[in-house]
Amino acid sequence: MSEVSDLAGRPSGRLTLKDIADRAGVSKSTVSLVLRGSPLVRSETRERIRAMIAELGYVYNRGAASLRSQRTHTIGLVVNDVTNSFYAEFTAALDAFVERDGWVTLFGNSAESPERQQKIIDRMREQGVEGIILCPARGTSPDLIEALRAGGLPCVQSTRHVTGREADYVGQDNVLGMEMATEHLIRLGHRCIAFIGGAPWNSSAVDRENGYRNALLRHGLAFDPALVFRCETRQEAAARAIAAALAASPQPTAAVCMNDLVAFGALRGLSDQGLRPGVDFAVVGFDNRRDTAFWRPSLSTVSISPEAVAVAAASLLLRRIADPNGGSEWVILPPERLVVRESCGAPLMAGEERRTA
Amino acid sequence: MSEVSDLAGRPSGRLTLKDIADRAGVSKSTVSLVLRGSPLVRSETRERIRAMIAELGYVYNRGAASLRSQRTHTIGLVVNDVTNSFYAEFTAALDAFVERDGWVTLFGNSAESPERQQKIIDRMREQGVEGIILCPARGTSPDLIEALRAGGLPCVQSTRHVTGREADYVGQDNVLGMEMATEHLIRLGHRCIAFIGGAPWNSSAVDRENGYRNALLRHGLAFDPALVFRCETRQEAAARAIAAALAASPQPTAAVCMNDLVAFGALRGLSDQGLRPGVDFAVVGFDNRRDTAFWRPSLSTVSISPEAVAVAAASLLLRRIADPNGGSEWVILPPERLVVRESCGAPLMAGEERRTA
DNA sequence: TGTTATTTTTGGAACGGTCTAAATTACCAT
DNA sequence: ATGGTAATTTAGACCGTTCCAAAAATAACA
Numbered sequence: 001m002s003e004v005s006d007l008a009g010r011p012s013g014r015l016t017l018k019d020i021a022d023r024a025g026v027s028k029s030t031v032s033l034v035l036r037g038s039p040l041v042r043s044e045t046r047e048r049i050r051a052m053i054a055e056l057g058y059v060y061n062r063g064a065a066s067l068r069s070q071r072t073h074t075i076g077l078v079v080n081d082v083t084n085s086f087y088a089e090f091t092a093a094l095d096a097f098v099e100r101d102g103w104v105t106l107f108g109n110s111a112e113s114p115e116r117q118q119k120i121i122d123r124m125r126e127q128g129v130e131g132i133i134l135c136p137a138r139g140t141s142p143d144l145i146e147a148l149r150a151g152g153l154p155c156v157q158s159t160r161h162v163t164g165r166e167a168d169y170v171g172q173d174n175v176l177g178m179e180m181a182t183e184h185l186i187r188l189g190h191r192c193i194a195f196i197g198g199a200p201w202n203s204s205a206v207d208r209e210n211g212y213r214n215a216l217l218r219h220g221l222a223f224d225p226a227l228v229f230r231c232e233t234r235q236e237a238a239a240r241a242i243a244a245a246l247a248a249s250p251q252p253t254a255a256v257c258m259n260d261l262v263a264f265g266a267l268r269g270l271s272d273q274g275l276r277p278g279v280d281f282a283v284v285g286f287d288n289r290r291d292t293a294f295w296r297p298s299l300s301t302v303s304i305s306p307e308a309v310a311v312a313a314a315s316l317l318l319r320r321i322a323d324p325n326g327g328s329e330w331v332i333l334p335p336e337r338l339v340v341r342e343s344c345g346a347p348l349m350a351g352e353e354r355r356t357a
Numbered sequence: 358m359s360e361v362s363d364l365a366g367r368p369s370g371r372l373t374l375k376d377i378a379d380r381a382g383v384s385k386s387t388v389s390l391v392l393r394g395s396p397l398v399r400s401e402t403r404e405r406i407r408a409m410i411a412e413l414g415y416v417y418n419r420g421a422a423s424l425r426s427q428r429t430h431t432i433g434l435v436v437n438d439v440t441n442s443f444y445a446e447f448t449a450a451l452d453a454f455v456e457r458d459g460w461v462t463l464f465g466n467s468a469e470s471p472e473r474q475q476k477i478i479d480r481m482r483e484q485g486v487e488g489i490i491l492c493p494a495r496g497t498s499p500d501l502i503e504a505l506r507a508g509g510l511p512c513v514q515s516t517r518h519v520t521g522r523e524a525d526y527v528g529q530d531n532v533l534g535m536e537m538a539t540e541h542l543i544r545l546g547h548r549c550i551a552f553i554g555g556a557p558w559n560s561s562a563v564d565r566e567n568g569y570r571n572a573l574l575r576h577g578l579a580f581d582p583a584l585v586f587r588c589e590t591r592q593e594a595a596a597r598a599i600a601a602a603l604a605a606s607p608q609p610t611a612a613v614c615m616n617d618l619v620a621f622g623a624l625r626g627l628s629d630q631g632l633r634p635g636v637d638f639a640v641v642g643f644d645n646r647r648d649t650a651f652w653r654p655s656l657s658t659v660s661i662s663p664e665a666v667a668v669a670a671a672s673l674l675l676r677r678i679a680d681p682n683g684g685s686e687w688v689i690l691p692p693e694r695l696v697v698r699e700s701c702g703a704p705l706m707a708g709e710e711r712r713t714a
Numbered sequence: 715t716g717t718t719a720t721t722t723t724t725g726g727a728a729c730g731g732t733c734t735a736a737a738t739t740a741c742c743a744t
Numbered sequence: 745a746t747g748g749t750a751a752t753t754t755a756g757a758c759c760g761t762t763c764c765a766a767a768a769a770t771a772a773c774a
Contacts, residue, residue, distance in 0.1 A: 016729090018730080018731095027755075028730090029754055032731065032733095033753090035731095040753085045753085059482050060483045061424075061729090062484055062731090063424050063429065063730085064729070064730035064759090065731050065732065067421050067732090067758090067761085068730085068732040068758065070732095070759075072420065082439065082449050083445045084445075085440055085442065088439045088440045088442075088445045092439050092440060092466045092468065095465070095466060096466075104480060105464070106461075106464075108452070109448070111449065119456075123461060126419045127420070128418065128419070128420050151416075264651070268653070271653065373761085374760065374761065384725075385724090385761085386723070386726095387723060389762065392761095397722065399721080399722060418760055418761065419761090420759095420760080421759070421761040423729090423761085424729045424761070425729050425761050426763085427729075427762095
């Protein structure tokens with residue numbers, strides 16, 4: 001309670017370093033050193049000051065500190081869509097990771113709007129972020145990355161990229177992941193496999209499409225552009241896309257999907273068309289979202305880890321902030337694994353998931 | 358390009374107000390006024406300075422401004438779980454809303470940990486947030502709210518509360534929402550209705566449970582605690598809970614669920630038990646998540662709007678910041694509506710949703 | 715033209731910390 | 745005591761803005 005009355009007693013607001021110093025009978029420099037955990041101050045002095053800080057309920061003013069030290073220990077995270085659970089988990093993991101080293105994350109959701117993204121970035125620069133992790137919105141220009149570089153602000157692209165290797169990037173191996181998925185279907189005997197979802201402006205969609213094609217070609221199957229059914233990343237759109245796929249000639253017997261959301265739409269679309277997914281038609285997704293195991297049929301999918309990507313991206317950014325002059329890095333994390341469940345119609349292997357009831 | 362070389366030419370970092378002032382031949386006070394859009398400066402001076410700012414690529418230093426003005430125009434948002442799509446949408450909507458008035462949102466995800474929540478709040482105070490919107494983590498003490506009040510930092514609880522009316526709160530009407538859901542089932546002829554999910558520490562779960570009970574009692578049905586099957590908010594747990602409900606005596610013929618996620622688990626659990634949800638057993642959810650319409654059977658649910666709650670909470674907080682001395686407010690938004698779909702087995706009414714295939 | 719309003723502009727002191735270099739104190743062996 | 749070294753502490757400039765009061769410039773008017 002004492003801190004309340006003390007605080008209320010001050011004419012204009014906040015308690016400052018100077019107040020602590022006066023009450024403790026030392027200079028503000030000493031208090032500053034204590035706050036920063038310097039080994040220079042004598043331990044008994046430190047304890048006395050610590051006690052005073054706690055007793056008075058002093059709140060450190062990071063803004064003031066940053067002004068002088070020119071360090072804000074703040075990074076910016078801009079994602080294209082938090083309402084997508086992958087990015088929500090990415091965000092949570094990234095924040096939790098950097099927080100342990102005392103970094104603060106400024107968060108922004110561009111909602112796939114480059115204009116909003118630009119505003120967010122401008123705002124972040126005004127706030128003095130020391131670096132940015134960017135999951136670029138649809139239609140982001142490479143000029144944005146170049147502008148940040150020119151302005152001396154480290155930026156790590158993640159999960160998507162709008163530049164080539166000349167800029168830092170951390171993502172998972174979409175090509176390999178989709179190769180694994182496609183190859184699995186080929187091994188199961190499928191010869192006509194569709195690709196559902198994706199868009200040319202999305203680098204990870206392009207990579208996944210390439211993985212699909214690589215696997216086909218490696219097994220001597222033709223890549224037929226007519227079997228690529230692009231659609232928005234929404235269940236309704238995916239359900240329509242799979243219906244279109246069923247009407248194609250030759251008719252595919254299986255499909256790899258851009259991601260789990262698209263796969264869910266595909267499962268639904270198949271049922272609506274009177275087919276039994278996992279029996280009459282095989283489907284594989286990508287992401288391994290939390291609810292994949294709970295669908296019926298449960299969804300076979302490529303498991304990737306938002307946490308792993310977030311941690312790798314954050315590490316790279318912090319490294320880049322510490323040493324801005326290193327060459328750019330392009331980090332590709334392997335997919336965790338192909339999770340074989342019911343939707344691809346594969347015989348389950350030992351140790352793999354089996355539905356319980 | 359000129360800004361690049363100019364910037365690079367400076368010995369130590371950033372371009373400041375003074376630099377702009379010197380190059381424009383005015384004082385830094387004038388430039389400051391221009392930046393803040395003051396009507397005091399002559400329009401031609403303003404334009405000249407604006408041009409110079411744009412040409413040199415000057416970046417405003419909010420930290421320095423805040424230090425002097427004692428205003429950060431920053432608020433904190435602490436949610437208990439961003440990976441829950443309701444909160445992801447809540448976050449996105451809130452940020453977009455306050456951003457229009459020039460406010461910056463500092464975001465934190467407590468992941469239901471009061472310790473982490475405390476750390477986040479401490480950090481936010483150091484950053485100088487002018488107010489906080491808090492969706493309290495499981496186990497949050499009312500003392501936290503009291504401490505913020507004592508420290509003079511406005512705080513609006515949202516979606517959940519750990520205090521009574523003496524503190525600001527914005528939420529939706531969970532009681533009424535669940536009354537609507539339960540009443541609908543009663544009107545359909547159900548006499549033995551279970552409540553699935555929820556926990557006593559979660560105020561919104563408690564409210565929903567109360568709504569369930571109110572509806573029963575109003576229709577002369579007994580409230581039987583043995584028909585309340587509490588469980589974690591996860592599909593697996595909900596599937597187990599519904600299995601337990603089916604084993605109860607008297608055996609329920611319908612269930613209202615704490616939220617959509619629990620309802621999904623219930624649907625799954627029913628299927629796994631060999632029952633046809635929506636035909637043999639009625640289920641209603643709560644939240645109206647985006648994917649509810651796409652389940653089979655599609656889920657009947659109480660529709661609430663994360664955006665509406667976010668906007669109301671933000672408005673209240675900004676009002677409280679502008680005038681800290683107003684009495685506390687307790688804002689309860691009505692549920693949007695009961696969305697009748699297939700899972701409750703109701704005959705569809707005109708204008709309501711019907712599955713397409 | 716001088717005087718008084720009015721509009722613009724400005725110097726310099728804050729804001730609350732950190733940083734540097736220097737001052738003070740403590741400790742130890744003569 | 746005394747000098748020397750190491751351990752602590754400190755004064756005061758400084759970070760980039762905003763704020764205030766006052767100065768300068770301009771307009772209005774007799």
